[in-house]
Amino acid sequence: MPATQPRTSGELRPGRWPGERLGLPAAGSGSVGRVGRRLAALAIDWVAAIVIALLFAPYSSTLHTWLTLGIFALMQVLFIPTIGGSVGHRLVGLRVVPVAGGWVGPWRPVVRTVLLVIVLPAVVWDSDQRGFHDKLAGTVLIRA
Template sequence: MIDRKELGAWMDGAPSSPDYVRGSSLGLPASGPGAVAPFWRRPLSLLLDWGLCMLVSALVFDSGALANLLLFVAVNLLFLSFFGATPGQFVLRVRVLPVRGRTPMILRALVRTGAMLLLLPAMVWTKDAQPLHDAAAGTAAVRV
């Protein structure tokens, strides 16, 4: 017979050590600049970027849905490649850094943006508080 305690154990999430520091397997510090960015900054920066793209689209392209999407992709590719942060991330003091491999940032930005547009990779996170679109690109969003 299965005990209720055993049945509910999987609901507590993946097993992890209580003293595990998020980002430590990526070589990131526990706190301060360079540490994993707090969760709330990521969706808020996404909303700021999307709002900026919608504003530009409304002013220049009559708010076309395709224009919104293409502007969002262009902003992500250009700003991540050249500055390491989108405008929304810059405002919220978040930076996207490579954490593994030697791939050029333009390719990382392309993989990261493409995976983010699929939505599901942005909703699944690793134990290092790294969404799958960052894990696929070999990047991490860190505090500035």
């Protein structure tokens, strides 16, 4: 068996750049969104959720904490299928797309968001820089 071929499907070798195995370009539009943009988008979305939650509960309250998390999740679930990503994603030039192509649909954002708010799946990445939440949802975060 040639050295470049995996022996089983679980032994896929890393690509030369993140997203190569998914058929994505190395840079520019359509390439995998890098860490800096991802973190900036997350910060924008989280700050927006905090500010909106402040309209309903004082900052130091337990209610505010849960409202912030709920608002953050709701923004993800509503905006990913409608505008192609969260407000933060769109402001930093990213969008969420299904790996298989087409429309992301309603279920992928729900799966992705549930795993995202758990946090751990979002910080476990593969060589394509896809978090576990994106892998299970069948999505990838790309540059717009």
